[in-house]
Amino acid sequence: MSLKIAVQMDPIESITIRGDSTFALLLEAQRRGHEIFYYLPKHLSLRDGKLQASGQSLVVRDEEGNHFTASDQRTEDLSRWDVVLLRQDPPFDMSYITTTHLLEAIHPRTLVVNDPVEVRNAPEKIFVTRFPQFMPPTLITRDRNAIRAFKDEFGDIILKPLFGNGGAGVFRLSHGDENLASLVELFEQSFREPFIVQKYLPEVRKGDKRIILVDGKAVGAINRVPALGEARSNMHVGGRAEPSELTKRDLEICEAIGPELKARGLLFVGIDVIGDWLTEINVTSPTGIREVKRFGGADIASLIWDAIEAKR
Numbered sequence: 001m002s003l004k005i006a007v008q009m010d011p012i013e014s015i016t017i018r019g020d021s022t023f024a025l026l027l028e029a030q031r032r033g034h035e036i037f038y039y040l041p042k043h044l045s046l047r048d049g050k051l052q053a054s055g056q057s058l059v060v061r062d063e064e065g066n067h068f069t070a071s072d073q074r075t076e077d078l079s080r081w082d083v084v085l086l087r088q089d090p091p092f093d094m095s096y097i098t099t100t101h102l103l104e105a106i107h108p109r110t111l112v113v114n115d116p117v118e119v120r121n122a123p124e125k126i127f128v129t130r131f132p133q134f135m136p137p138t139l140i141t142r143d144r145n146a147i148r149a150f151k152d153e154f155g156d157i158i159l160k161p162l163f164g165n166g167g168a169g170v171f172r173l174s175h176g177d178e179n180l181a182s183l184v185e186l187f188e189q190s191f192r193e194p195f196i197v198q199k200y201l202p203e204v205r206k207g208d209k210r211i212i213l214v215d216g217k218a219v220g221a222i223n224r225v226p227a228l229g230e231a232r233s234n235m236h237v238g239g240r241a242e243p244s245e246l247t248k249r250d251l252e253i254c255e256a257i258g259p260e261l262k263a264r265g266l267l268f269v270g271i272d273v274i275g276d277w278l279t280e281i282n283v284t285s286p287t288g289i290r291e292v293k294r295f296g297g298a299d300i301a302s303l304i305w306d307a308i309e310a311k312r
Contacts (some may be wrong), residue, residue, distance in 0.1 A: 162181030
């Protein structure tokens with residue numbers, strides 16, 4: 001089966017291919033003989049009900065510094081393509097949300113992965129609250145008194161933006177820390193949305209596990225270990241990836257959330273688990289599949305394309 005694949009992503013010249021999941025998906029699409037059309041979110045246009053994008057044909061190579069050739073600049077009617085990969089990175093802001101509204105004009109006749117309606121309806125730090133039985137104590141609010149009460153109850157907490165990503169703006173406030181009021185003031189000035197406050201999980205020192213689910217099924221995992229002196233495990237800020245197995249608790253979490261992900265058309269999802277606790281469900285632009293394969297795990301890019309082709 002040869003498919004016409006359009007990919008909506010960040011500038012391809014800026015990605016680090018060694019760890020980029022979108023690039024892994026493009027390599028596998030090309031290996032299967034699919035045609036690839038590449039465009040940036042800002043080049044989407046909706047006119048008279050027709051969704052178009054200005055972009056280029058793309059050839060990819062797994063070679064650092066020489067990883068792509070883009071050619072034949074043109075405008076395409078995306079309704080004539082089989083699949084659109086929605087793969088630009090957060091922030092999950094109004095610009096991102098707007099692209100989901102635009103892509104809704106062609107889905108599901110053109111299969112958008114992940115489903116743009118459900119991406120919009122499943123912000124990663126809010127969607128996870130549908131499964132409170134698996135979460136650490138968590139508060140979403142702008143209310144200073146509620147935040148202070150939460151800090152008084154648990155002592156050691158994490159404060160982070162509701163729509164942040166890559167570990168940006170994540171702060172740990174431990175017992176006796178006197179910076180809570182000033183940090184809340186800073187957040188109030190920086191963000192219009194509520195904030196996330198969670199009980200600090202000391203198990204993070206052993207790692208923050210990223211588990212990948214394809215069409216609702218767990219298919220692999222990596223562990224991300226924070227750097228010395230760092231509370232965040234994100235690889236953007238120095239976290240170290242290492243191989244990881246799925247535990248009984250991991251599988252319990254995946255079996256509980258998997259049917260909901262599948263029903264929503266969230267085909268490629270990455271969840272974050274610290275110790276026994278689910279902290280995020282990532283549906284916008286999940287990462288980790290190259291690391292899983294590098295450590296001898298499943299070829300998740302291939303599994304994703306198997307699932308996409310089955311739906312086409």
